[in-house]
Amino acid sequence: MTELQVTDAGAASQLIGYGLQPRLRPASTPLYAQLVERHQGDVAFRDLVEHIADGLGLVVLDVAGASGITLAAAEGSPFELRLADYRANLSADDRLLHGLIHVGIAAYSYPTSASLTDDDVRQASVAEVEAFIRAGCLSLQERAGTADPSTDQPETEQAWRLYLRRQSTRDTADGRVGISTTTGMVKYAFERLVSAGLATRASDADGGTYRLLGRYRIGVRELAATTAYRELMDAIAETSSSEAVGHDHQTSSSEAVGHDHQTSSSEAVGHEHQTSSSEAVGQQSSTGHDTD
């Protein structure tokens, strides 16, 4: 292990700087390639990179020879995407729909847990993703039967009702996709991924077909899916603990996560991989399970 010099801080920061320009590749930037190589071989340098990233509010998700360094913003960091920057003037409903659509893109592109660890490039189209989420909503509608949600408390209405109410397409005079339709939102989500260097456009088929790059998969696997899952489990646990005073039965966690086979698979997440204390998904999932 080599002793670090002051100039190494510059090199480490430079590597992080490259990570903030996701379209750059080590193969086309010799210094980048050099720094990635150093990161892989030099433990002290690796620590330095991680500490600098941490100080900036960034998390190093992955460093690989081909794709370079993959970073994510820590919660509350100045690098975190502000929803107002995602799209201006979003209503609360819009924010929910845009978020759901991003979950939908990931779930459609990586149908199994194994596909999250493969290294091949997955492909998805706007029409496919829209239909996929809609089908998920329709199956929930079928299960819910004809019971109408209470209208006096819109916030207790389930998310699928909101999605189904939104039209998938709408005729516009110039034949473009309406921006507030779900199809328009899916398209927008993909385009954002393209401009963030996480996806590339493959063709115009099916309302736009996109290839999702390794960086995107790493982000979903290492951060987005886990964080969202943990928060969901927390939220469900909280909701069901205040269930006694609640009035809407459908908010109970058993309804939402489902007893059938999902309980066992969420348990598997916990037991198989995480026995350590702090951040375990398992903890959350078993909490969710216990309160059922």
Place this chain on the structure above:
Amino acid sequence: MVDATTPRLPITDPPWVDDSFVRRIRALLRTGPLHELEASKALRDGDWSPYDLRGLALVAIDTVIDHMGLEFGATAGQVRQRLAALAQQSAPDRPPEESQRVAEAVVTGLLNDRRRREAFTMTYSDWSGRSHRRAEVAFKLLEEIEAPDGSIVLRATDEAVNLFVGALDRDIQDAQTAAEAILASQLRRGRLDQAVHTARSARLRSIQFAARVQRVLDTTRHDIRQVDWSSGVPDLLAHALAHIDERLEVERHLIATVRELFSSGDAGPSAATLLELIEDCQVRHLELHALLLSARTTFLEEQERQRFAVSVDSRALELGEQLLQPLLGQPRMVARPVAERFLQAVAGPTPPRPVRLTDLVEVLFQPRRGGEDEDLADDDPELIDLGDDSRYPPGAWQIADEVLAAAEVPGGLRLSELLDMARRLDPQTTELIVLSALHAYAPEETPPRLRAIDDGHALRDPEFGGGDLLVGPAAST
């Protein structure tokens, strides 16, 4: 009577139910997607009977493997192009768009796009245990991967390489040894065309081997727990290393033999191809050799690095069942923060941008959207024709343009001079001239046509006040 005399076959330990049976049936199943592709012709739009989709699929795999190395390869577009040309040959009277569609169908079929690029799954009967069971084999044929330069290329899986080479029930190490033994004997008998063919399969074997080791190392870097470093991998590496040493020796010998053929004048045109192939093979072995030598270090380093890594493991997370569906079933207030969090996390780090005034103005001028009642207005057209709302008649614009064009001389003209000209032509255009001059003072379009500078002269004018700007062509001022 016949029944009584016909001897029964013994049913215990049937000779055909052994390891080889399972291997062979699994090999057979891997050709399934090609047959399914062929069978799907009937369902296609139009008559596809002239096209041999199975054959095209094999060509596709062939092409992909030909371009495959440790990295880089053929793109889906290149493969499609080649297939389309071949399809066109088999049906010359059909429109070229159709051969494009045929090529597209073959490539998407091999990628299993219909099933979101998941593995093909086929079931079979397995009698190798004490009783019958239904077993499933899952495999891929082609995959798209990211090349280091960012391009997206096709890669053939080990299964596809086996399918292509036709050595369906062989260990890759044995297969390689066999291929080279055949090659050497062919060389001795002077059958060079045959030898080129054999050398080509030997090269495929090298590629396949390298890919396997590369994958183990990649997985190790990512998550050491997913790799069996206690016995499986060290065995693989040790075998591979011994194997490569041996191969390098054999290939050196082969090259010497071919060179000899050259010098004795016995070599035909295929000898050069053969020599090239074997040399390429050798290069690949040497690359793999370097990879293998670094493997142990990689393992030790990653073990050190990942020992303290506490990661929440999402590897067992089924996104559809465990995240999307539960989220859709939640009340808005519960689902919203989770969905937003996912969006923020997946978007990647977003460097904060300093606010620019022009952006701000744009934002402020955007119509307010959203609100809880947005759905009600959803069907309204977004654009309404309010009639002609332009402030100045078209004639005024034309005159203003003419006047401003006069300023496009070296040195430019004073705003007061321009105003005089405008008043003579049409007094209504003076306001437009002033606004244009102001615009030229801080132009927004790139490149600007005009440029205005304020050199301190005051404007003396009955209508307007301020500086008597000097307006001239953008390039000269």
